Amino acid sequence: MFPDNDKQLAMSCAEGDSAAFDRLYHRYAPKMLVVCSRYARDRDEAHDLLQEGFIRVFEQIHTFKGAGSLEGWIRRVIVSVALANYQRHHAERSQTKSLSAEFTDDDQPFRAEEITAQIAFDDMLRMIQQLTPAYRMVFNLYVFEGMKHHEIAEQLGISEGTSKSNLAQARRILQERITKVMFDLS
Template sequence: MIFKRKSSATTWQEVLEGCLRRDTKAQRQLYERYANFAKNTCLRYAQNEVEAEEMASDGFLKVFDKIEKYDSTQPFEGWLKRIMINTAIDHYRRNSHKISWSDLDEASQVPYSDSYYKDEHLVNITADEIMMFVQRLPASYRAVFSLSVVEGYNHNEIAEMLGISESASRSNLSKAKAKLQSWISAYVIQQDEITHKHE
């Protein structure tokens, strides 16, 4: 009789159970499985990859510390994403004395068009390129833009999460969109010029 070797593969349930026991091997498997997902979430709030990796590392420490609070009937990605977003917000709170929040009166002078983000301007630009511009935004703009446009939170929720007023949230979103529109327009024009030169 030929005996089949027992598979060394670990199921997701076994990984979770291992993390609940604080097993370092299981924690490493969970980290390796979701490291890119966590980093990509943090990149929307970070100024660069180094900062995103720092946020993600802090987030995973919280994941391992609070893993018993995870409801296994719900998607793990959603729970993990929420922790990463909260970690990014904690990062801003620690550095809040360095962050300048624009007021609404200033923002009212900055023109932008929401339709811009739905038209042909963004057809030929990649997600990585858009992320490059988002990371160029000032910290306050980047936080509000990501929470509003990417995550879908309203201004009341964002204000509560960041400890700012709703008017400051609206202001920073307006300025963030205006800056991105300006940068992306210039970038698209530049790329078109380069393409035509090589035709």
């Protein structure tokens, strides 16, 4: 009988119970794959991030004290792995890439419910993946992880102004693409 409590599950994993780790993986891997997909350029990179993230989880599961949720802890581990991967591969590139997108003026604003209702999950995920790595990282950290700009700047090794600029450029690109998709659908 596998423990349902996250703390007991983590303790079982820390004791080297492979069945408990199997259960932990299959419980949280589908959610974590979405997280990895947001930080990755494509699906393969997302799988690599997921694999590396769960190996890190396996190595550091003994540090989980049960103060928060196990899912949040695993998510932080996955995000740290994604940050490390970004700093390893993409930190030197595209931080100052100018926004070339052109915005169109439209009198009719879109709401969040409309967007999610009309645009599929995969399309929205693909929009994020098509951002440049710097924009994607800042957007993910600010929107999904709830970090402030000074924290993002510290994590990515950039200035706070660069973080704000990258976030603004990422939003503009996403708005352009969403607008295009919404008009195409309508």
